[in-house]
Amino acid sequence: MADSQYILEVNNLCQHFSSGRGKKQLTVKAVDDVTFGVRPAETFGLVGESGCGKTTTGRTIIRLYNPTGGEVLFNGRDIAGKMNPDLRKYLTDNIAMIFQDPIESLNPKMTIEEIIGEGLKVRGMKDQAEIRKMVVDMLRKVGLVEEHATRYPHEFSGGQRQRIGIARAIIVKPKMIIADEPVSALDVSVQAQVINLLNDLKEEMGLTILFIAHNLSVVKYFSDRIGVMYFGHLVEVANGEDLYKNPLHPYTKALLSAIPEPNPITERQRVRIDYVPARDHDYSNEQPSMVEVEPEHFVYCSPSELAKYREQIAANA
Amino acid sequence: MAAENMNREVVLSVKDLKVNFRAYGGLVQAVRGISFDLYRGETLAIVGESGSGKSVSIKAILGILANNAIIADGSIMYDGMDLTKVKEDTFHEIRGNRIGLIFQDPLSALNPIMKIGNQITESLRLNRKMKKEEAKKVALELMKSVGIPEPEKRFDQYPFQFSGGMRQRIVIAIALAGDPEILICDEPTTALDVTVQAKILELINQIKKERNLSVIFITHDLGVVANMADRVNVMYAGKVVETGTAEEIFFEPAHPYTWALLSSMPDLHTKDRLDAIPGTPPNMIYPPKGDAFAARNAYAMKIDYEMEPPMFKITDTHAAATWLLHPKAAANGIEMPAGLKARIERMKRSGALNG
Numbered sequence: 001m002a003d004s005q006y007i008l009e010v011n012n013l014c015q016h017f018s019s020g021r022g023k024k025q026l027t028v029k030a031v032d033d034v035t036f037g038v039r040p041a042e043t044f045g046l047v048g049e050s051g052c053g054k055t056t057t058g059r060t061i062i063r064l065y066n067p068t069g070g071e072v073l074f075n076g077r078d079i080a081g082k083m084n085p086d087l088r089k090y091l092t093d094n095i096a097m098i099f100q101d102p103i104e105s106l107n108p109k110m111t112i113e114e115i116i117g118e119g120l121k122v123r124g125m126k127d128q129a130e131i132r133k134m135v136v137d138m139l140r141k142v143g144l145v146e147e148h149a150t151r152y153p154h155e156f157s158g159g160q161r162q163r164i165g166i167a168r169a170i171i172v173k174p175k176m177i178i179a180d181e182p183v184s185a186l187d188v189s190v191q192a193q194v195i196n197l198l199n200d201l202k203e204e205m206g207l208t209i210l211f212i213a214h215n216l217s218v219v220k221y222f223s224d225r226i227g228v229m230y231f232g233h234l235v236e237v238a239n240g241e242d243l244y245k246n247p248l249h250p251y252t253k254a255l256l257s258a259i260p261e262p263n264p265i266t267e268r269q270r271v272r273i274d275y276v277p278a279r280d281h282d283y284s285n286e287q288p289s290m291v292e293v294e295p296e297h298f299v300y301c302s303p304s305e306l307a308k309y310r311e312q313i314a315a316n317a
Numbered sequence: 318m319a320a321e322n323m324n325r326e327v328v329l330s331v332k333d334l335k336v337n338f339r340a341y342g343g344l345v346q347a348v349r350g351i352s353f354d355l356y357r358g359e360t361l362a363i364v365g366e367s368g369s370g371k372s373v374s375i376k377a378i379l380g381i382l383a384n385n386a387i388i389a390d391g392s393i394m395y396d397g398m399d400l401t402k403v404k405e406d407t408f409h410e411i412r413g414n415r416i417g418l419i420f421q422d423p424l425s426a427l428n429p430i431m432k433i434g435n436q437i438t439e440s441l442r443l444n445r446k447m448k449k450e451e452a453k454k455v456a457l458e459l460m461k462s463v464g465i466p467e468p469e470k471r472f473d474q475y476p477f478q479f480s481g482g483m484r485q486r487i488v489i490a491i492a493l494a495g496d497p498e499i500l501i502c503d504e505p506t507t508a509l510d511v512t513v514q515a516k517i518l519e520l521i522n523q524i525k526k527e528r529n530l531s532v533i534f535i536t537h538d539l540g541v542v543a544n545m546a547d548r549v550n551v552m553y554a555g556k557v558v559e560t561g562t563a564e565e566i567f568f569e570p571a572h573p574y575t576w577a578l579l580s581s582m583p584d585l586h587t588k589d590r591l592d593a594i595p596g597t598p599p600n601m602i603y604p605p606k607g608d609a610f611a612a613r614n615a616y617a618m619k620i621d622y623e624m625e626p627p628m629f630k631i632t633d634t635h636a637a638a639t640w641l642l643h644p645k646a647a648a649n650g651i652e653m654p655a656g657l658k659a660r661i662e663r664m665k666r667s668g669a670l671n672g
Contacts, residue, residue, distance in 0.1 A: 049510035050481075155596050187366040188537060192581035199590075214510060217540075221583035221591075244585060252574035258515035260540025262582055263664040264563040267544040272515050 006037035007075060007208050008061070008176060009191060010118045014069035015053070015060045029270070030056040032232040034070075035290050036298075038176075043202065043209040044225030045240070047216055047255070058178045061210070062095050063088075068304040074176075091115040092122070096169035100159035100181035106153040112139075112164055119172045138167040159190035163197065170201060176208040180227045184213060195222060216259050220244060225296075226254050231277075234290065237298040244317060248309045250280040328499060328531045329355040331376070336373050336382065347373045350391070350554035355499065359476040360525065362542045362563075364578070365552035368598055371535050372380040374552075375501050378533075379399070379418060380408045395499075411439050415491035417522075419439035421504040423484035426510045433437075433487055434472035440494050459490040464520060465672035482513035486520065493524065499622060501533045504663070506541065516542055539582055543567060548634070551575050554599055560628075561635035567660055571637040573616045580657045589656060610641070616641060616651055 015031035020082040031053040039046040046054045055258060060067050063083065079091055096119075099105035106115055116138055118132040125131055136146045142163040153161060162182060169177055179198065183191040195218070213219050217228055220240050228236045228251065236249040247253045254275035260267060281288070286302035293299050293309050301309060336348040348370040362372045376382045378400060378539040380394055393400040396415075398407070405559050412418075420426040428436060437459060438452040447455065454474070460468035474485060485505060492500060502521065506514040516543065525532050534545050542549055542563070551559040551564040551574065559572040570576055580592040596613045599605050605612065611621035620640050629642035640646050651656070 004436050070456070080445065081620070126398060137496075159597065188578060189366060189581050189594035190597070192591040193595075195583065196591055214585060216511065217583045217585050220585050221588060254512055257583070258511040259536065260511075260515075260518075260544045261540040262543050262567060262579060263665075263667070264543045264546075264567050265665070270515075270544065272519065276514070 005039055006073075006163055007040040008036060008038040008210070009073040010036050010057075010061065010070070011069055011073070012070035013057065013060060013072060014081070015056050015065055016068045027262065029232045031060060034229075034232075035269075036227050036232045036234060038208055038210060038235055040175075040208055041202075041206050042225065043211055043223045045211045045213065046229060046265075047213060047219045047224040047226060048229035049214065051231075053178045053232045054214075054229050057229070058097070058180050058210060062178055063091055064099055090152045092119070093169065094174055095176045095178060095279075096172060096174040098165050098169050098177060098179040098182045101185055102157050102158055102165055103153070103185075105165055106161060109150060113280065115153070115164065116149075116168045116171055132170060135167075139168075141201070142167045143193075157190075158186050159193060162186060164196050166194075166197065166201070167250070170205065173205070175209075176210065180212045181214070182211075183218060185213060191218070198222070200224075201252055216255060228255065233300055236298045237290075239260055242297055246294060246297075246313070248297070248312065249301070251275045251277075262289035262293055325356040325359070327354045328357050328395070329377070330392075330394040332392045332394070333376070334374060334393065335379050335389040337372070337387045337389050338383070339385040339387065342595040345475055345601050347555055347601060348377070348387075349604065351386060351550075351552070351555075351557045352391075353557065353560065354552055355531050355533060357498075357531050358369035358525075358529045358546040360534055360545050362546035362549045363532045363552055364537060364539065364542055364549060364600060364662055366537060368601070369552040370555040371552050373416075374434065374583065376505060376532060379416060379501065379615070380405070381412075407581055409444075412496070413492075414444055415497050416499045416501060417497035418513055419485075419488055419492050419500065419502045419505045422480060422508050423488045424476065424508075426488050427484060427587060429476055432475060433479070437487070437491050437494055440491065444495060450506060456494070458489070459493055460487075462524070463487075463493070464516075465490070480513075480516060481509050485509060485513075485517050489517075489524070493528075496528075498530065498532045499533070501524075503535045504537070505534075507536070507538070514541070521545070539578065541565075551578070555601060556603065556609065556638065557628075558610065558639070561631070561637075564612060564636040565632070569631075569635070570657075570664060571631055571635070571640045571642060573614045573641065574610045575637075576653045576657055577613075579640060580660070584660060587660075591656065592656065608638075618646065629661045 013031055014035045015160055016029050018025055018027045020026050034057060036041055045059060048054045052088055057086065061072055067080045071078055074094060087273060113135050116135045120131050120134060120198050128231060135149055144163055145162065183194050202205060211219060211223055223240055225236050225239045226243050232250045236252045243259050253271045257273040283302060286304060288300050288302045290298050290300050291306050293306065299309060328399040332352050333350050334348055335350050336360055338345040338347055351374055357557050365371045377388060380400060388401045441447045441452040441455055457468045457472065465483065465486055506517050509517060536542060539542065546563045548562050550557045553574050559575050566575060570579060577594045581594055583591060594613050599609055607623050608621040608626055611617040618640055626638045626640045628636045628638050630636045639653050
């Protein structure tokens with residue numbers, strides 16, 4: 001995927017964690033051979049179960065972990081290599097992160113102004129009045145008011161805290177945001193407020209968003225394209241409509257068949273599909289890889305599976 | 318449905334229950350007068366946001382409220398007893414044996430340093446005075462019935478050796494050990510992945526059928542409600558604002574809060590802007606005068622800020638607490654938002670297509 005249409009290119013990214021030494025050494029392949037690209041101003045959703053490596057992928061891209069293999073290109077520049085002050089500045093200027101837990105991710109001893117303005121300070125801005133002005137601007141942008149600047153995180157509700165997290169991420173005017181389960185800790189009614197806010201900001205600032213979540217209906221609603229992860233592998237990438245109407249990988253089918261919809265009629269007839277890797281794939285003599293089955297629709301499959309999927313598409317068309 | 322319900326036996330009856338908590342800031346009115354009946358063999362879902370009082374009301378049923386709680390008023394009738402007045406000793410007989418509970422977080426519901434087998438047999442040996450061997454036999458049977466593979470091997474393992482879904486199955490096995498007739502599920506799948514969630518929901522439905530259990534199912538996920546519920550209670554700010562069968566709540570919702578809840582859910586079929594509910598739930602130390610939802614309600618009328626609406630009956634099974642149903646307001650013809658209406662039509666059609 002060495003294509004310049006992408007703002008973020010992830011090529012064969014690997015993140016292996018190891019523990020123990022010698023004979024006791026244990027390696028967990030949290031992210032294994034993951035390849036995808038994100039276009040400018042698009043929202044790319046990453047879904048999967050807990051432990052599938054979606055969060056690790058996000059954290060490795062923003063270099064909270066050092067990748068074990070593969071490359072990550074942002075605007076053509078490699079950001080997976082050796083860390084130096086110059087690269088760190090480039091990273092923090094361009095990519096920001098919104099975390100899942102709005103309670104844990106804000107320092108309880110800092111005021112909101114300090115939390116949101118910290119990014120500017122780190123970048124060498126010294127003028128307190130200027131920082132203050134920008135913080136207040138950001139607060140307004142995310143639907144809070146000036147008076148909130150002097151308060152502490154515990155004085156806010158979950159939804160408001162997530163707004164603070166968003167303000168902190170966008171104050172440095174990044175090109176891209178990695179949002180790691182930004183709404184899963186919130187109530188439905190508040191969840192909708194935060195999703196709407198992210199959508200507005202995306203339009204207004206032309207943001208590119210990597211949206212990581214386990215709730216497929218939220219991801220489907222919010223994203224242009226979706227990547228499905230399973231056990232460290234990216235198994236299918238397609239635009240939202242295609243993935244929902246025409247899932248190819250058996251895991252995607254299983255995942256789609258498990259989402260409860262607010263509709264008692266369809267729910268009572270729901271047929272759940274199980275995914276058993278050992279039964280659904282035969283990789284004994286063929287190695288699977290990421291293949292573009294139809295335009296814009298990638299599946300992790302072996303050559304014989306590819307033939308089967310192509311037949312399926314032809315039959316549906 | 319209506320006639321069916323009348324003939325059915327009421328297992329549990331909650332009348333005008335009020336629960337307050339003493340807190341630093343004053344008295345928190347967590348539950349402000351709720352009433353509902355639970356029929357034998359049905360699943361009653363209670364939906365609401367955090368802080369709406371859904372967990373507090375089931376804790377009152379089980380007598381496990383925190384020390385600073387006060388049951389201010391009302392009754393919970395079960396088997397001729399009023400559970401709000403029953404002594405702790407009697408509760409030992411009821412809790413677990415007759416009313417079982419499944420918690421939200423399977424990890425913290427299990428004792429991390431006690432073998433799974435002992436955790437299941439504990440209640441059998443204490444309550445039913447079973448011998449060790451006999452209890453083990455029953456426990457293995459239970460483990461098999463909740464879908465644990467290789468129960469003999471798993472019997473001697475610790476909770477950390479189980480996955481989230483398997484742990485929840487163990488919690489269900491423990492809840493079933495006392496052979497209860499009522500099963501209360503407090504967000505049993507919120508901490509689980511969708512694929513695992515679907516399996517656990519299937520399991521609960523299956524054991525409910527096998528044992529003819531009455532289930533109270535607490536959740537904030539409307540999709541799960543649609544999957545599980547026969548009847549639904551929608552709670553807001555410590556009150557039941559709408560009650561009805563699953564079809565009535567999803568296809569003919571009448572309360573503006575239910576409208577708002579349904580329209581704020583992302584839909585798999587459209588990308589229309591979500592109708593978020595503005596603001597946050599009220600502070601229950603100072604519950605607002607009139608309708609608690611009025612401040613967030615686009616359809617609020619003057620009377621909503623002055624007087625609390627009573628439950629207006631729509632059908633024998635369906636009722637909602639909103640002034641919109643008052644004959645005088647109904648004349649204005651206020652209907653649910655157009656977006657939601659379109660969505661319900663779409664849902665009905667897709668249901669008919671599949672069926």
